[in-house]
Amino acid sequence: MSNRANRAPNQARVIPLRPPAGRQGTAHVADPPPAPREPLWRDLVGDVLRRERQAQERTLQDVADTARISMPYLSEVERGRKEASSEVLAAAAHALGLTLGDLLERARGELVRAAGRRAGARRTPASSSYDGLCLAA
Template sequence: MGDVLAFPSRPDPVRAPEPEPEPLWREAVGRELREERRTTGRTLADVAGAAGVSTQYLSEVERGRKEPSSEVLGAVAGALGLRLVDLTTRVSRQLTRVSGPVCLAA
């Protein structure tokens, strides 16, 4: 006996497009670190050496592939002339722009 195939559905023209997924914290942190490093004209090797991490590891952090510890974040931020609070504030603002504020129902 033959297989039953589903009839292809048409996209609903009234339905709103799916929102982009919210980026992960590590991705947002990585973007901020890379942006700051590039803005200041520093190389991966320079910042990694100043922070005491390998160039490969810093590259993976910047690409959002690794979840760095708070000690590593503090070291990399410090190597870039940032305080940890500066970095987290920038990341929080970046995430708020992407996802918008959260409205909690009472």
């Protein structure tokens, strides 16, 4: 009789993805720690917008009204939940007295710093020293 016939009709079969711990004949090797998550561009841009708005002691509503975008949408952009268009980013930047270039340059600086923290000691003298940002359409 097959294994399938022995199971109840609504019983799921569990297939483990990893061998059980302490399995005979295998040495236990600690899993390497997970690599830090590379920051997303929308998170970096949102952080820059929020920091600049807070440094100016302005409310979300004030900046959203000046930029002519909705306050909930600006909040989502600041929290990195929405991937804003260049028009929205330019409007938010201008509402804060920045150019789009200023906003993107500050976000680029954040990305370079984050990449430096991730690379840490992994960087070797033979590696490239280029820390620029390339965007492709």
